[in-house]
Amino acid sequence: xxxxxxxxxxxxxxxxxxxxxxxxxxxxxxxxxxxxxxxxxxxxxxxxxxxxxxxxxxxxxxxxxxxxxxxxxxxxxxxxxxxxxxxxxxxxxxxxxxxxxxxxxxxxxxxxxxxxxxxxxxxxxxxxxxxxxxxxxxxxxxxxxxxxxxxxxxxxxxxxxxxxxxxxxxxxxxxxxxxxxxxxxxxxxxxxxxxxxxxxxxxxxxxxxxxxxxxxxxxxxxxxxxxxxxxxxxxxxxxxxxxxxxxxxxxxxxxxxxxxxxxxxxxxxxxx
Amino acid sequence: xxxxxxxxxxxxxxxxxxxxxxxxxxxxxxxxxxxxxxxxxxxxxxxxxxxxxxxxxxxxxxxxxxxxxxxxxxxxxxxxxxxxxxxxxxxxxxxxxxxxxxxxxxxxxxxxxxxxxxxxxxxxxxxxxxxxxxxxxxxxxxxxxxxxxxxxxxxxxxxxxxxxxxxxxxxxxxxxxxxxxxxxxxxxxxxxxxxxxxxxxxxxxxxxxxxxxxxxxxxxxxxxxxxxxxxxxxxxxxxxxxxxxxxxxxxxxxxxxxxxxxxxxxxxxxxxxxxxxxxxxxxxxxxxxxxxxxxxxxxxxxxxxxxxxxxxxxxxxxxxxxxxxxxxxxxxxxxxxxxxxxxxxxxxxxxxxxxxxxxxxx
Numbered sequence: 032x033x034x035x036x037x038x039x040x041x042x043x044x045x046x047x048x049x050x051x052x053x054x055x056x057x058x059x060x061x062x063x064x065x066x067x068x069x070x071x072x073x074x075x076x077x078x079x080x081x082x083x084x085x086x087x088x089x090x091x092x093x094x095x096x097x098x099x100x101x102x103x104x105x106x107x108x109x110x111x112x113x114x115x116x117x118x119x120x121x122x123x124x125x126x127x128x129x130x131x132x133x134x135x136x137x138x139x140x141x142x143x144x145x146x147x148x149x150x151x152x153x154x155x156x157x158x159x160x161x162x163x164x165x166x167x168x169x170x171x172x173x174x175x176x177x178x179x180x181x182x183x184x185x186x187x188x189x190x191x192x193x194x195x196x197x198x199x200x201x202x203x204x205x206x207x208x209x210x211x212x213x214x215x216x217x218x219x220x221x222x223x224x225x226x227x228x229x230x231x232x233x234x235x236x237x238x239x240x241x242x243x244x245x246x247x248x249x250x251x252x253x254x255x256x257x258x259x260x261x262x263x264x265x266x267x268x269x270x271x272x273x274x275x276x277x278x279x280x281x282x283x284x285x286x287x288x289x290x291x292x293x294x295x296x297x298x299x300x301x302x303x
Numbered sequence: 304x305x306x307x308x309x310x311x312x313x314x315x316x317x318x319x320x321x322x323x324x325x326x327x328x329x330x331x332x333x334x335x336x337x338x339x340x341x342x343x344x345x346x347x348x349x350x351x352x353x354x355x356x357x358x359x360x361x362x363x364x365x366x367x368x369x370x371x372x373x374x375x376x377x378x379x380x381x382x383x384x385x386x387x388x389x390x391x392x393x394x395x396x397x398x399x400x401x402x403x404x405x406x407x408x409x410x411x412x413x414x415x416x417x418x419x420x421x422x423x424x425x426x427x428x429x430x431x432x433x434x435x436x437x438x439x440x441x442x443x444x445x446x447x448x449x450x451x452x453x454x455x456x457x458x459x460x461x462x463x464x465x466x467x468x469x470x471x472x473x474x475x476x477x478x479x480x481x482x483x484x485x486x487x488x489x490x491x492x493x494x495x496x497x498x499x500x501x502x503x504x505x506x507x508x509x510x511x512x513x514x515x516x517x518x519x520x521x522x523x524x525x526x527x528x529x530x531x532x533x534x535x536x537x538x539x540x541x542x543x544x545x546x547x548x549x550x551x552x553x554x555x556x557x558x559x560x561x562x563x564x565x566x567x568x569x570x571x572x573x574x575x576x577x578x579x580x581x582x583x584x585x586x587x588x589x590x591x592x593x594x595x596x597x598x599x600x601x602x603x604x605x606x607x608x609x610x611x612x613x614x615x616x617x618x619x620x621x622x623x624x625x626x627x628x629x630x631x632x633x634x635x636x637x638x639x640x641x642x643x644x645x646x647x648x649x650x651x652x653x654x655x656x657x658x659x660x661x662x663x664x665x
Binding site: 101102104105108118119120132144148161 | 319320321322323403407408409544547548550551552554555557558559560561562563600604605606
C-alpha cells in the first residue's frame with residue numbers, strides 16, 4: 032500500500048513542467064517534496080492527486096488513479112490547496128462541515144456533529160466556529176481548510192486501507208508555533224498508519240518532520256531518500272543554485288542548516 | 304463578497320456557534336406561511352373586486368354555488384395565473400441560486416448573463432416563424448413549440464457562454480459576464496431581425512411579452528411550462544452538496560469526490576430548461592434570480608442545502624406579491640410585472656454592488 036508514480040511527465044500548454052519524474056511515498060510516513068520556486072513541486076502534487084492530466088503511471092494504494100471515480104478517490108485521500116477563497120459568507124463551522132460530505136460517507140450522524148468541532152480543536156481553532164471565514168487571517172483560513180481536510184479523512188486507516196493527506200505548502204502562511212502544530216498533525220496522521228505527502232519550502236521543518244524527501248529542480252527529481260540522504264550540501268547547492276551548509280547537532284542526529292552561511296559565502300566572494 | 308459585518312450573526316444559543324441550520328428551518332416555516340397567504344392574496348385580488356372568492360373556489364366541488372362569472376374568474380383566470388406566478392417565481396429564484404453557486408459569484412443571474420435573452424430569442428422566433436413550419440411538425444409540437452424554442456435558445460446560449468468563459472477547466476467570471484453582455488446583444492439583434500418581419504398583431508404580443516407578465520397565463524400555457532420547471536425544482540436540492548463543495552473551487556470540489564463536469568452539465572441543463580420554460584410563459588422577468596438568493600444568504604447563510612428550497616419559496620412569494628401590485632397599481636389596467644420587478648430589483652442590485660464595492664473582485 033503506497034503511492035507510486037513512474038516516469039510521469041506533464042505539459043501545461045507547450046511547456047513541459049515535469050520530466051519523467053519517479054516518486055514514491057509509503058503509508059505510515061511523511062514524505063516531503065522540496066525544491067526551488069517553479070521547479071514543479073505543486074505541479075507534481077497536482078498530478079499525484081489527479082487534478083492535472085499527465086503522461087505516465089500513478090497508483091494510489093495499488094490502483095491507477097485515472098481509473099477511479101472522484102468519489103472513491105475522495106474517500107481515500109484529501110487535498111489541502113495553497114490558499115482557498117470563498118465566494119459566499121460561510122461560517123468557519125459551515126466550511127469544515129463541507130468536508131463531511133466528501134467521498135463515500137463513512138461517518139455516523141453522531142460523528143457528523145462532533146467531528147468538525149474536534150477537527151477545529153485539533154488545528155487550534157476551537158471557539159472560531161461562529162466566525163466568518165472571510166474575516167480570518169491567511170494563516171487562520173489555512174488552518175480552517177486543514178480542519179476541513181482532516182474531517183474528510185478523519186480515520187488514517189479505513190477498513191485496513193491507509194488514507195492519504197496531500198498538503199500543498201501547509202505551513203507557509205503560519206507562525207512558528209502553528210507551523211510546529213500543523214507538522215505534528217501530519218506526523219501523527221502518518222504514525223497512525225496514514226500517508227502524508229507535503230510540498231514544503233522550509234527545509235528545517237522538512238528535516239524535523241519528514242521520513243522521506245524528494246528534492247526537485249527544473250521539473251526533474253534530483254534526489255530522493257531519508258532527510259540525511261537528501262539534505263546534503265551538494266544536492267541542495269545543485270537544486271537551489273545557492274550555497275547552503277547543512278549541519279548536524281550532536282544531540283539528535285537530524286540535519287539542519289543555516290541560511291546565513293550562504294550570505295556569508297556570497298559576501299566573501301566564495302563561488303557558489 | 305465578504306462584507307460580513309452586515310450579515311446576521313449566527314446566534315449564540317444552546318447549540319454550536321456558526322451552525323445556522325435551525326435558522327434555515329425557521330425561515331422555511333415563515334416562508335411557507337407567507338406563500339399560502341400570497342396564494343390567497345393572488346386569488347382574491349383582481350380587477351373584478353366583487354368576486355365571491357371562497358364560494359367560487361368551492362363551486363366545482365359542489366360545496367357552494369357561486370355565479371358562473373365568479374367561478375370562471377377564479378378557476379380559469381386567477382388560478383392558473385396564481386400557479387404560473389408561483390412556479391415561475393420559484394424557477395427564476397432557484398435558477399439564480401444555482402447559477403450563482405456554479406459561477407461562484409453572487410451576481411450571476413440567468414437574466415444578467417444573456418441566458419434569458421437567448422430563451423427570449425427562441426420564443427420570439429417560435430411566435431413569429433412558427434407558422435412557417437410544416438403542418439406535420441406543428442401538429443406534433445403544438446403548444447410546446449414556444450417553450451421548446453425558449454428552452455433551446457436558453458440552453459445554447461448557456462453552453463456557448465460556458466465554453467467561452469472556461470479555459471483549462473477554469474471558468475473566468477469576468478469573461479463570463481462580458482461574454483454574457485455580448486451574447487445578449489447578439490441575440491437581441493437577432494430577435495430584432497425577426498421582430499422586423501412580425502405582423503402588427505404579433506408585434507403587440509411581443510412587446511407586452513418582452514416586458515414580462517403573468518396576465519396571459521392560462522391552463523394550457525401553465526401545463527406546458529410545468530414539467531421543465533418542476534424538473535429543475537426537483538433536481539436543484541440534489542445539487543446542494545456539489546454547489547457547497549464548488550464554493551471552495553473546482554479543484555477542491557473534485558478532490559472532495561464531486562464529478563464536477565457532470566454536475567455542471569446537469570445544473571446548466573436544468574437551469575436552461577427551467578428559465579426557458581419560464582420565459583416562454585411570462586416573458587422576461589428580471590432580478591428575481593439575484594434578489595431572492597441574496598436576501599436569503601443574508602438571513603440564513605449561503606449553505607445550499609437550505610438556500611435552494613427556501614429560494615423556491617421566497618421566489619414564489621415575491622412574484623405573487625409583485626403580480627398583485629401589477630394588478631392594482633394602475634387598476635383596472637395592469638402593469639407588466641417585469642416593470643415592477645425591475646423598478647424594485649434594479650436599485651437593490653445597485654445597492655448590493657455599492658455595498659460590496661471593495662470586495663467584489665471580478
